[in-house]
Amino acid sequence: MPLQAETRDKLKTVSTATLCTALFKCGLRNQFIQDVRPVNADLQRDMPNMVGEAFTLRYIPAREDLNPISVFLDRHHPQRVAVETCPPGAVMVFDSRKDARAASAGGILVSRLMVRGCAGVVTDGGFRDSPEIAALNFPAYHQRPSAPTNLTLHQALDINVPIGCGDVAVWPGDVMVGDKEGVVVLPAHLADELADEAVEMTVFEDFVIDQVQNHGRSILGLYPPTDPQSKDDFAVWRQAKGR
Missing domain, CATH: 3.50.30.40 (Ribonuclease E inhibitor RraA/RraA-like)
Structure with a gap:
């Protein structure tokens, strides 16, 4: 299936680093x-x-x-x-x-x-x-x-x-x-899925950067969000940012 315009637009906004992690989650390392x-x-x-x-x-x-x-x-x-x-x-x-x-x-x-x-x-x-x-x-x-x-x-x-x-x-x-x-x-057959995953990852990573740079938070329990409070804080932040 040809690359969808919506998928192309999403991929224009995410980093290759984030995409590599999304690929790794799918079992693709190289x-x-x-x-x-x-x-x-x-x-x-x-x-x-x-x-x-x-x-x-x-x-x-x-x-x-x-x-x-x-x-x-x-x-x-x-x-x-x-x-x-x-x-x-x-x-x-x-x-x-x-x-x-x-x-x-x-x-x-x-x-x-x-x-x-x-x-x-x-x-x-x-x-x-x-x-x-x-x-x-x-x-x-x-x-x-x-x-x-x-x-x-x-x-x-x-x-x-x-x-x-x-x-x-x-x-x-x-x-x-x-x-x-x-x-x-x-891989072409994974492009839509990877674009969606990378966009979601980017939103969360932007939240983490904000917390680390502007609020002095430790990454422990935040990245990854093993502390339930981190997930609650992310939901509030996301709503406030309209993302």
Whole structure:
């Protein structure tokens, strides 16, 4: 089932940390993409979370006789086709084998994804033109900057197939959520449930932060709320805040 607008809106408001805990409650331990961070965390501080269904591209190690620069003359080159067919609202996810020595893409391709209405882009490798990408009003996540063209090490092969990205399995249609810390992968069939759980967790955690920072309360009996008084106090706080 496609990602529902209500679920997308909820996921824009919760942290990847909270989602990881919600996933853990469902028995899923390895959904946070490792060693991937925002290209521009300062810009994304003022943006809602990146949320969208995964559209994938798989790279394999490049072989020199099959991957000269002339391959880009082919209008059917998988990297170009993937960028031109990633659906609006989706997140382009590159499997670059955790290898940032050559770029997964650069400023032109990322700009094309942005103007086509995609929700963001993620690679477990690197982006070239990272200063230009960082200036775009578009969520982009990578391991680190990388100037060499992808052709020097990566050969684009498969479009919209199951991939690995930062040691996490990503299936087409999985829901990608990115915030200022990184990116988490939600199995599509659990997205609605996880969004609801994360929203509830966020409300309670905001209550706990308020109690700790503004009222000097101990976390013992409060987080988790093993003290019955904590649950009563939360109910009163929630009603007062309209949450």
